[in-house]
Amino acid sequence: MNLDDELRRRLQAAADEAGAGVDPAAVTQAAVTKAAAGTRPPLRLIGGLGVAGVIVGGAIGFTALKPDASAGASAVIVQTQRYSLYDCPDGGLRGTALPGDRVFVTGRNETGDWLELRDPRNQAKRAWVPADAVDPDAVSDVPVVPCSPAVELAAGVATTSTTSTTVAETTTTTVPATTTTVAPSTVPVTTPITTKPTVPPTAPPTVPPTAPPTVPPTLPPTVPPTVPPTVPPTLPPDTQKPTLSPATASPDSVFQAAGCNLTSTITVTANDNVGVSSVRGTWKGVSGSPKEFAKGKANTWTMTFGPFTGLPLGFHQAIQISIVARDAAGNQSTAAIVIVNVYDQCVI
Amino acid sequence: MRRQDVHAVSVPPTASEQRADELACFVQQHSQRLIGALTLITGNRATAEDALQDALVKAWHRRDQPIDQLTAWITVVATNQARSGWRRKQAEQRAMDKIGGRANHGAAPASEPDNELLEALRSLPERERQVAVMHYVLDQSVAQVAAALGIADGTVKTQLFRAREHLAARLTLNADRTNDQQGGAA
Numbered sequence: 001m002n003l004d005d006e007l008r009r010r011l012q013a014a015a016d017e018a019g020a021g022v023d024p025a026a027v028t029q030a031a032v033t034k035a036a037a038g039t040r041p042p043l044r045l046i047g048g049l050g051v052a053g054v055i056v057g058g059a060i061g062f063t064a065l066k067p068d069a070s071a072g073a074s075a076v077i078v079q080t081q082r083y084s085l086y087d088c089p090d091g092g093l094r095g096t097a098l099p100g101d102r103v104f105v106t107g108r109n110e111t112g113d114w115l116e117l118r119d120p121r122n123q124a125k126r127a128w129v130p131a132d133a134v135d136p137d138a139v140s141d142v143p144v145v146p147c148s149p150a151v152e153l154a155a156g157v158a159t160t161s162t163t164s165t166t167v168a169e170t171t172t173t174t175v176p177a178t179t180t181t182v183a184p185s186t187v188p189v190t191t192p193i194t195t196k197p198t199v200p201p202t203a204p205p206t207v208p209p210t211a212p213p214t215v216p217p218t219l220p221p222t223v224p225p226t227v228p229p230t231v232p233p234t235l236p237p238d239t240q241k242p243t244l245s246p247a248t249a250s251p252d253s254v255f256q257a258a259g260c261n262l263t264s265t266i267t268v269t270a271n272d273n274v275g276v277s278s279v280r281g282t283w284k285g286v287s288g289s290p291k292e293f294a295k296g297k298a299n300t301w302t303m304t305f306g307p308f309t310g311l312p313l314g315f316h317q318a319i320q321i322s323i324v325a326r327d328a329a330g331n332q333s334t335a336a337i338v339i340v341n342v343y344d345q346c347v348i
Numbered sequence: 349m350r351r352q353d354v355h356a357v358s359v360p361p362t363a364s365e366q367r368a369d370e371l372a373c374f375v376q377q378h379s380q381r382l383i384g385a386l387t388l389i390t391g392n393r394a395t396a397e398d399a400l401q402d403a404l405v406k407a408w409h410r411r412d413q414p415i416d417q418l419t420a421w422i423t424v425v426a427t428n429q430a431r432s433g434w435r436r437k438q439a440e441q442r443a444m445d446k447i448g449g450r451a452n453h454g455a456a457p458a459s460e461p462d463n464e465l466l467e468a469l470r471s472l473p474e475r476e477r478q479v480a481v482m483h484y485v486l487d488q489s490v491a492q493v494a495a496a497l498g499i500a501d502g503t504v505k506t507q508l509f510r511a512r513e514h515l516a517a518r519l520t521l522n523a524d525r526t527n528d529q530q531g532g533a534a
Binding site: 003004007008010011012013014015016017018019020022024027028030031034035090111112113 | 379469481484
């Protein structure tokens, strides 16, 4: 017997032992009960902090709120995986949440198998992810919301507040409030850690063992009638333009010939009260215009200008690059023009 | 007038009836092994049962949508649920340790007949443990595990290789490992 076979034998034996006594009828009954009761447990508990409270907003991935000695609690972040974001449940792909992103869950669909959240690339917009992708412990009992791709959130505008929860170690958790009013809650130190109820293996079967258990097709609606539908918030329109710092070009000259600088990096800093959605550079005289800037660290956006081919012999032109930043609401502003000299040959 | 033949017409089952039948069949055939596998992943029987129930509920809520390979789908969802639940339990335990309490982890396995194996499993990184259990216990191929977890075949092979190495290092095995040094499970 080789290693694989022995591992398979011992693991399967251990699994069979661990699963001994499972009553299929009891499993079915428990699932039916859960389906009838709805899908979202009312209380979420961040056990790592000893925090119990109602928190609007959660973490995508499997890192919720980790203890952080310096700040009391770290923010909600995407952990190790990247996730696709969708326009609507089962809708079109609209983006990606990357490791390190802060993501806030703002709602769910009626069946609870999709969650609505702020698009980490553009906090003013909403996106959806399958609920499977999100740690249920990191998400509070968020309201049911319809899929409204056109509705935008004015992140950071009159919606940010602080919610404190009294915890075992006087840890304060700060989360941005979203669509629900969050009342501070004080939880005694001795608050028991809640666990979801489970059906003990010895639960009496409700279906005769001889007959295959069936999930009754007459299950009630998946959303309890006590959960009121939530109307998307009416938020003030975003009329503030992004601001752009003077752009820089490094180096300020590029050449077609090998052995010299073939490209120049154009850098600009863009800020917006909601979020900059795009930065674009346009120019005339050489090819490649327009071109989108890529977002870098903080609010820095960069674009590589060049390389160029097909320039005529003796070509030299001071190319003026005009940079425009836009936010999700369509507001835009133009930075001062940056000039890059383009040559066909190295200048000595 | 020509007499028309009359045929019996069978009414096709509704989506709800079909999904109910599928789930019932799944539970009858696979629930014991799957709960056992999930218990190995999480180390907690109650968490495993909870995960399977949640997966069944999800499958039921999607009854209007066809699910290819329902068994594999439920297995993956339950496994992911179990991972989440396992993390929650760990967090709860840490929190309770801080305040000097003890978390109730639900029903413990009736017995631990292979403590050496369970200890070795617990020592594995979470992903390695999940891949190993899905492959060895649930008899899923590398390709199936990769598809289920949304990762590359090569990643699964790597995780399996590491899991085997770790388990072999910690277990008393009477195995001929000659073949396994060359690559391993397919």
